[in-house]
Amino acid sequence: MSTGLIILLIVIAAVVVVGAATLVARTRGGHGGTSLKRRFGPEYERAVALHDGDTKAAERELTERVERHGDLREQPLDGTERQRYADRWTAVQEHFVESPREAVAEADRLLAELAAVRGYPDGERYEEQLAALSVHHPRHVDGYRQVHRAARLGDGTGESGARTEELRSALLGARALFDELTSTEPGRHRAPAGAERTAPAAATHSHARSHTPWALHRSRPKES
Numbered sequence: 001m002s003t004g005l006i007i008l009l010i011v012i013a014a015v016v017v018v019g020a021a022t023l024v025a026r027t028r029g030g031h032g033g034t035s036l037k038r039r040f041g042p043e044y045e046r047a048v049a050l051h052d053g054d055t056k057a058a059e060r061e062l063t064e065r066v067e068r069h070g071d072l073r074e075q076p077l078d079g080t081e082r083q084r085y086a087d088r089w090t091a092v093q094e095h096f097v098e099s100p101r102e103a104v105a106e107a108d109r110l111l112a113e114l115a116a117v118r119g120y121p122d123g124e125r126y127e128e129q130l131a132a133l134s135v136h137h138p139r140h141v142d143g144y145r146q147v148h149r150a151a152r153l154g155d156g157t158g159e160s161g162a163r164t165e166e167l168r169s170a171l172l173g174a175r176a177l178f179d180e181l182t183s184t185e186p187g188r189h190r191a192p193a194g195a196e197r198t199a200p201a202a203a204t205h206s207h208a209r210s211h212t213p214w215a216l217h218r219s220r221p222k223e224s
Helices: 005-042 040-048 055-069 078-099 101-116 124-136 140-153 161-181 203-209 211-220
Strands: none
Touching: 005 040, 005 055, 005 211, 040 055, 078 101, 078 140, 078 161, 101 124, 101 140, 101 161, 124 140, 140 161
């Protein structure tokens, strides 16, 4: 076989390999976008919006999150730890009645601590912790983002009714993530905050009573 023929065959083989690789990449890209959208849900839409509608850039970011944190395995909580965190969250909600802003700051710190205990990056690396949580709890991680943002606002010019409602909304959203991080059923996605939910028969007393301060706060008549 002549040298020229060998070179020609090598060139043809290289073209075939490159073409096949390109086809596979395109196929994976199409399915990858669908898979990422299904996996991240609202986080996918948020990433696209942050990238001004550039879905490829958003998908690159989300893919990087999965590559960094997809293999993370949540550390278990024993019954005592779960009860302790439930009691602390109840205290946060009760504190909200008298001091909404301080309660939101407490909730932010509590979630950061709980996430670290479950095996996520510690709260000192908030952005990395948030990214890891978004991979494993994408439908509720925005509640943590909102409560963290509210906690960082600092003292305002007053506790207006509208402002208090914003803080309440942030805390309710954060509660959904708290529920998942303290759940005895890893990987189970619960209903979004505000949705009607029936407490399981095995729920602890602390979890059951933790909603009471909200009802009192919303319906308590103003004293003259």
